Each structure stands twice: as C-alpha cells, then as structure tokens.
Amino acid sequence: MSRVPSVYGDVENVITALEFETMISSGKIVLKNGKPPGAVALIQCVGRQEKGYCSKTCCLYSIKFARILKDKLADVDVSEFYQDLCLPDKADQNYFEEAKKKGIHFVQSDEIEIKDINDRIKVKYKSAEGKKEELSVDMAILAPAMVPSQDTSKTAEMLNLPLDETGFFKEAHEMLNPVATPIEGVFVAGCALGPKNIPDSIVQSQAAAGKILSTLVPGKKLEPEVKTAEIREEFCTGCQTCLSVCFYGVISFDEHKGISIVNEAICRGCGSCVGSCPSGAIKIKHFTYPQLYREVLEALR
Numbered sequence: 001m002s003r004v005p006s007v008y009g010d011v012e013n014v015i016t017a018l019e020f021e022t023m024i025s026s027g028k029i030v031l032k033n034g035k036p037p038g039a040v041a042l043i044q045c046v047g048r049q050e051k052g053y054c055s056k057t058c059c060l061y062s063i064k065f066a067r068i069l070k071d072k073l074a075d076v077d078v079s080e081f082y083q084d085l086c087l088p089d090k091a092d093q094n095y096f097e098e099a100k101k102k103g104i105h106f107v108q109s110d111e112i113e114i115k116d117i118n119d120r121i122k123v124k125y126k127s128a129e130g131k132k133e134e135l136s137v138d139m140a141i142l143a144p145a146m147v148p149s150q151d152t153s154k155t156a157e158m159l160n161l162p163l164d165e166t167g168f169f170k171e172a173h174e175m176l177n178p179v180a181t182p183i184e185g186v187f188v189a190g191c192a193l194g195p196k197n198i199p200d201s202i203v204q205s206q207a208a209a210g211k212i213l214s215t216l217v218p219g220k221k222l223e224p225e226v227k228t229a230e231i232r233e234e235f236c237t238g239c240q241t242c243l244s245v246c247f248y249g250v251i252s253f254d255e256h257k258g259i260s261i262v263n264e265a266i267c268r269g270c271g272s273c274v275g276s277c278p279s280g281a282i283k284i285k286h287f288t289y290p291q292l293y294r295e296v297l298e299a300l301r
C-alpha cells in the first residue's frame with residue numbers, strides 16, 4: 001500500500017510544501033475561507049515509495065514549517081506525520097528537540113488516508129505500534145517527492161548526458177568525480193543530480209566552478225585524444241550496433257554512404273565500439289592488432 005494516496009486537488013485545504021512556503025512569504029497563513037487554521041497536519045514522504053528514493057530535504061523543512069506555524073499562530077495544533085526522520089547534520093537534532101518543546105506532535109506513521117469530512121480533513125493512519133488512528137485537522141501540508149525538472153531529459157539529449165534510473169543527471173563517479181559528467185567540460189551540481197539541500201548544492205557548485213577554473217590556465221593548450229576510434233569503410237555493413245554502445249554519442253550514421261562514422265574530435269578512445277562491431281570494422285588508432293601483437297611479443301621476451 002502506498003504511504004499516502006494522492007488526494008492533492010481533491011480535498012480542500014490540502015496543499016503542497018511549495019504552496020505553504022508561498023503563504024509564509026505573503027505573511028498570511030489562512031484556509032480557503034480566509035480564516036487561520038486551528039489544527040494542521042504535516043505529511044512527509046509523499047511519493048517516496050513510488051519514486052524509490054528519499055527526497056532528503058522534507059524532514060527539515062517540515063520541522064521548519066511546524067515551528068513557523070507555532071510561532072505565527074498562537075493556538076494552533078501541529079502534528080507531523082513521518083516515516084523515518086532524516087536529520088543528518090550536526091545542528092539538526094537540536095532543531096528537532098526545540099520543535100518538540102514548542103508542543104509539535106511527531107507521529108511515526110504509515111498507510112495514511114486523507115478524507116474530506118464535514119469541511120474538515122480527516123487523517124487516518126497506522127501508528128508505529130500498528131494501531132489504526134485518526135485525527136481531524138483544518139489544513140494538511142504535503143511534502144512531495146523531489147523530482148527532476150521538466151527540461152532535464154531535453155538538456156540531457158542536447159548535451160548527450162546520461163540520466164540515472166530516477167531521471168536525474170548521472171555523475172561521472174559518485175565518490176571520485178561527483179560533479180563531472182562523462183562529457184568533458186560539462187559539470188552538474190545541486191538538485192540536477194538528485195535531491196539536495198541548499199548547503200550541499202552550494203558546495204557542489206563551488207566544486208564545479210573550481211574544476212572549470214583549474215582548466216582555464218592562461219597559455220594552457222587543450223590536448224586532443226590521440227587514441228580515437230576509426231571505422232574502416234570497406235568493412236562496415238551499416239548495422240549500426242556501434243551507435244548504441246558509444247556512451248559518449250560520438251558515432252553517427254551516414255545515410256548517404258550507408259556506414260557509421262566517428263567524430264574523432266570528441267571520441268574518448270574507450271574502445272567499447274571496437275568489441276561491439278560484428279564486422280571488425282572499428283579499430284583504435286595506435287592499438288591495431290599487429291601493434292598489440294608486437295607489444296605482447298616484446299613483453300614476453
């Protein structure tokens with residue numbers, strides 16, 4: 001069962017975190033009828049199960065919302081429905097403890113149902129002890145899963161960048177090269193890579209800027225890759241197998257000649273295409289079979 005079935009748009013005064021953030025900025029925390037809410041439910045992890053990842057920021061911003069509600073509306077009841085609390089930074093625990101002291105109820109829960117009953121919102125849930133419970137509130141604020149921006153796939157296609165299984169950009173290496181992409185000179189940072197808070201996004205942006213600046217050394221010349229792939233036209237049957245294996249999108253098909261061609265200026269010389277070609281039409285320059293054979297012979301002497 002989904003943790004929170006989708007009710008957004010069906011039940012009045014069920015709003016998203018972004019809508020509540022706009023309310024805070026406008027200085028008016030009110031219901032559709034213009035009155036301030038007497039009881040508010042904050043519901044985390046909406047869509048987490050379906051998306052298959054934690055959005056990382058919702059726990060903390062929901063605590064922030066709860067605290068703001070308590071500070072701005074003197075008599076409001078605030079309940080925060082969470083599944084797991086993700087509070088990894090050193091100041092987060094204190095922030096959470098202070099919220100509890102303000103009288104905010106933290107409810108570990110699952111299988112939440114939201115219903116519109118007599119102009120109030122009924123939140124039914126399964127408690128951590130496995131009991132079916134319910135609570136009536138005036139407003140419910142959902143913390144939905146963070147998803148890639150709409151243009152991500154368009155940008156990925158334009159720059160030939162890979163996306164991961166969640167639809168965010170994929171980094172060259174999660175540990176060793178977290179802001180680089182397989183395409184040289186293209187870097188990614190912040191939520192383009194996945195859910196991230198503001199400090200982490202700033203750190204990643206600084207890392208990306210540092211990487212770029214370190215390559216812009218006056219007088220430094222770009223060194224092109226010399227070990228590039230080469231397709232021997234006479235052997236190529238035009239099967240296009242190589243197009244699908246080139247991670248860097250370097251190979252294109254020449255419809256007129258009926259063969260594949262390599263853009264040597266951007267080929268990374270990884271060699272994947274060589275092994276994939278059923279006709280043996282592709283070779284990496286300076287790594288021909290006779291050359292490799294001679295090298296092996298020399299090594300064995």
Ligand code: SF4
Pocket residue numbers: 231235236237238239240241242243259260276277278279280281282
């Ligand atoms: S895999 Fe080989 S034969 Fe097929 S298109 Fe590419 S180079 Fe040509």
Ligand code: SF4
Pocket residue numbers: 228229245246247248249250251262266267268269270271272273274
């Ligand atoms: S060597 Fe690698 S980068 Fe170059 S064309 Fe072949 S698969 Fe693409």
